[in-house]
Amino acid sequence: MSQDLFSTQEQEDQARNQVLDLIAQCPRCHQKEDDVQMIRKAFELANDAHRGMKRRSGELYIFHPVSVARVVAEEIGLDAKSVTAALLHDVVEDTSITLGDIESLFGSKVAGIVDGLTKLEGVFDQSASLQAENFRKLLVSMIEDVRVILIKLADRLHNMRTLSSMPEHKRYRISAETLYIYAPMAHRLGLFNIKTELEDLSLKYEHPNEYAEIEEKLKQSSEIYQQVIDSVSVPIRERLEAQGYEYELKARPKSIYSIWHKMKNKNVPFEEIYDIFAMRIIFKPKEEISEKVQCWNIYSIITDLYQPKPDRLRDWVSTPKSNGYEALHTTIMSPGGRWVEVQIRSERMNDIAERGFAAHWKYKENGKETEIDNWLKSIRDMLENADSDSMEFLDNVKLNLFSQEMMIFTPKGEVKIMPVGSTALDFAFEIHSKLGCHCIGAKVNYKLEPLSHELKSGDQVEIITSDKQTPKYEWINFVTTVKAKSCIKEIFREERHGYIQAGENALSEELQKRKLSINARILKKLMRTYHVSSREDLYYQIGKGTIKLDNIEKSLTQKSTSKWVKMWRLTFGNKNTDDEEDPDDKEAIGMPDGKKIVLTDEAQRQFTTASCCNPIPGDDVVAFVDDDNTLVLHSRRCPVCLKLMSSRGNRIVSAQWESHKVLSYLAIIELSGIDRQSLVSDVTKIISMEQKVNMRSVHFESHDGVFSGSIYLYIYDTVDLQVLIDKLLKVKGVHSVVRKERNELN
Numbered sequence: 001m002s003q004d005l006f007s008t009q010e011q012e013d014q015a016r017n018q019v020l021d022l023i024a025q026c027p028r029c030h031q032k033e034d035d036v037q038m039i040r041k042a043f044e045l046a047n048d049a050h051r052g053m054k055r056r057s058g059e060l061y062i063f064h065p066v067s068v069a070r071v072v073a074e075e076i077g078l079d080a081k082s083v084t085a086a087l088l089h090d091v092v093e094d095t096s097i098t099l100g101d102i103e104s105l106f107g108s109k110v111a112g113i114v115d116g117l118t119k120l121e122g123v124f125d126q127s128a129s130l131q132a133e134n135f136r137k138l139l140v141s142m143i144e145d146v147r148v149i150l151i152k153l154a155d156r157l158h159n160m161r162t163l164s165s166m167p168e169h170k171r172y173r174i175s176a177e178t179l180y181i182y183a184p185m186a187h188r189l190g191l192f193n194i195k196t197e198l199e200d201l202s203l204k205y206e207h208p209n210e211y212a213e214i215e216e217k218l219k220q221s222s223e224i225y226q227q228v229i230d231s232v233s234v235p236i237r238e239r240l241e242a243q244g245y246e247y248e249l250k251a252r253p254k255s256i257y258s259i260w261h262k263m264k265n266k267n268v269p270f271e272e273i274y275d276i277f278a279m280r281i282i283f284k285p286k287e288e289i290s291e292k293v294q295c296w297n298i299y300s301i302i303t304d305l306y307q308p309k310p311d312r313l314r315d316w317v318s319t320p321k322s323n324g325y326e327a328l329h330t331t332i333m334s335p336g337g338r339w340v341e342v343q344i345r346s347e348r349m350n351d352i353a354e355r356g357f358a359a360h361w362k363y364k365e366n367g368k369e370t371e372i373d374n375w376l377k378s379i380r381d382m383l384e385n386a387d388s389d390s391m392e393f394l395d396n397v398k399l400n401l402f403s404q405e406m407m408i409f410t411p412k413g414e415v416k417i418m419p420v421g422s423t424a425l426d427f428a429f430e431i432h433s434k435l436g437c438h439c440i441g442a443k444v445n446y447k448l449e450p451l452s453h454e455l456k457s458g459d460q461v462e463i464i465t466s467d468k469q470t471p472k473y474e475w476i477n478f479v480t481t482v483k484a485k486s487c488i489k490e491i492f493r494e495e496r497h498g499y500i501q502a503g504e505n506a507l508s509e510e511l512q513k514r515k516l517s518i519n520a521r522i523l524k525k526l527m528r529t530y531h532v533s534s535r536e537d538l539y540y541q542i543g544k545g546t547i548k549l550d551n552i553e554k555s556l557t558q559k560s561t562s563k564w565v566k567m568w569r570l571t572f573g574n575k576n577t578d579d580e581e582d583p584d585d586k587e588a589i590g591m592p593d594g595k596k597i598v599l600t601d602e603a604q605r606q607f608t609t610a611s612c613c614n615p616i617p618g619d620d621v622v623a624f625v626d627d628d629n630t631l632v633l634h635s636r637r638c639p640v641c642l643k644l645m646s647s648r649g650n651r652i653v654s655a656q657w658e659s660h661k662v663l664s665y666l667a668i669i670e671l672s673g674i675d676r677q678s679l680v681s682d683v684t685k686i687i688s689m690e691q692k693v694n695m696r697s698v699h700f701e702s703h704d705g706v707f708s709g710s711i712y713l714y715i716y717d718t719v720d721l722q723v724l725i726d727k728l729l730k731v732k733g734v735h736s737v738v739r740k741e742r743n744e745l746n
């Protein structure tokens with residue numbers, strides 16, 4: 001805590017002692033005397049180099065690299081070289097020490113890792129995002145040496161643990177980036193504990209109130225659950241002991257983030273989440289029998305005692321997840337009527353689950369390719385075929401990290417792990433790019449299906465090809481895997497490149513006639529008009545002729561309020577953005593770094609609300625400065641906003657919304673319940689009686705006595721909305737009323 005009480009000398013000694021502890025505790029660090037010397041030397045170098053620097057919290061900077069090194073050694077279980085690199089990870093970026101110095105002192109391996117962890121410097125073209133470029137560099141280094149990303153995750157974890165001393169807008173940006181990229185990365189590498197902690201910390205900073213609420217409820221319900229689990233486990237323990245098992249039985253709550261995520265996703269209150277607690281049985285395997293058999297034996301013991309939920313059996317013992325996770329999960333009914341999830345793991349499986357597969361991977365040298373190898377290979381493919389569009393690249397990485405997986409079988413019964421949402425064509429490309437290129441359809445479970453057919457876990461798929469078939473660029477619309485996407489792009493790269501060039505030239509000529517040249521603002525306008533998401537796509541379509549420039553005049557003069565950014569409802573005055581300067585200059589809107597802007601009704605001309613999430617006063621919002629230099633407000637939960645914060649976080653401004661109840665904003669609510677006569681009129685009557693609310697549209701549907709409906713309304717703020725929701729919930733027959741956060745009709 002208060003490091004000020006200690007002199008610099010004392011603090012440095014503390015840090016040094018932590019390193020000595022680390023060496024003593026970590027079995028992979030003290031085996032060789034050389035390693036011990038290397039780590040100590042790295043500490044002294046980092047300590048000297050960072051001397052005089054402090055973190056925002058007030059403690060000496062050196063505690064940061066030391067903490068990162070401890071995570072690397074103690075929580076991920078890496079080797080001495082990684083610990084060395086972790087200690088040195090910030091010296092090249094922040095001090096006068098060069099990579100050359102590190103190479104001559106610690107060798108090329110350590111220097112290579114430190115290089116991978118050092119951010120890029122220099123100027124990028126306007127469209128590129130420095131954040132995304134840095135991320136790309138990190139991935140390139142990761143392919144060389146997976147330890148780079150593991151240390152980066154440790155670095156991020158420590159930064160998240162100490163985030164409270166950062167200013168608010170940076171907290172949002174860093175939390176959003178963590179949630180968008182780093183937590184999925186940790187998951188993909190099987191670092192379960194780190195992933196969970198990263199998610200929980202992000203949530204805590206992004207939505208402190210909701211976090212605290214769930215934490216409190218979890219505390220309250222944990223007593224009840226502990227009793228349930230205690231009573232359930234008594235007979236299980238008896239039988240396990242009777243069969244001579246050595247085991248550990250633990251009860252664990254789900255993480256706060258995963259509970260929150262489930263509540264949001266399924267729109268249910270905390271009380272309706274039934275599998276909040278899980279019981280974990282970790283056994284020491286008996287030597288003569290395989291671990292798999294023992295897992296199933298324990299499963300059988302448990303299900304002899306309790307009824308399992310039929311659709312909740314998860315067998316990751318026969319086929320581990322691609323991040324290496326192995327376990328058997330089932331959900332059983334306890335005598336008191338509550339569901340309890342049971343996870344069965346051997347000690348080895350538990351170690352992989354907690355510390356990650358990646359730490360074991362490098363040293364498992366039996367020449368066999370593991371899933372991690374395959375994954376690294378797919379990242380390499382992606383980097384080699386990467387588009388110049390850094391946002392799209394980020395999307396691809398994100399796609400690649402998706403954890404939802406399914407098993408697809410080849411005609412010969414071989415299993416392939418594919419992301420959920422993959423199509424028959426994805427599967428064809430997964431097997432071989434040639435197969436993908438000539439694919440005309442597939443037999444899915446012996447039934448003929450088109451290329452675009454979406455597969456389900458357990459499908460057996462035979463790809464049908466024809467020599468006459470040639471790949472089509474449009475295929476890109478129904479493949480989801482990075483592999484298939486980059487294959488298709490690669491095939492059309494040259495052709496596409498030609499069109500892009502031609503399109504750019506055509507546009508440039510057309511603009512010259514009007515004494516204009518291509519700039520970010522014009523491109524943005526055109527992209528809006530023609531509904532394309534990248535400038536490359538715009539040029540391509542112009543070049544190919546699918547976008548005609550005949551109407552260019554009209555789209556250039558069109559106000560930017562069209563589809564993407566909805567001007568505040570009552571703003572009819574036009575903000576003239578045409579004479580504004582450099583759109584990439586954040587100072588242009590007069591926001592000094594770190595200040596929070598207060599949004600009042602009076603200031604409404606200066607900002608707009610994003611149509612993807614429709615925030616209203618009272619919501620947690622951030623403001624994003626778009627290419628037109630307009631402040632766009634997003635809900636902090638909005639996925640579009642998370643992506644923006646992860647890629648263009650320098651354009652995020654923290655904002656607080658104060659409403660003086662002059663302007664109203666669009667909100668969407670969804671209702672459901674049991675239908676009865678005149679229900680709709682009762683509901684709409686209540687809304688029209690509310691002075692503070694205006695209805696825009698109402699849509700109701702009824703099926704077999706159950707109704708569902710959505711209502712679009714204009715409202716001042718979240719307080720008024722809650723009052724209305726509470727009133728609607730009292731209407732007879734209405735079971736649920738929830739605000740819909742995303743406007744999916746848009």
Ligand code: MN
Pocket residue numbers: 064089090155
């Ligand atoms: Mn760092």
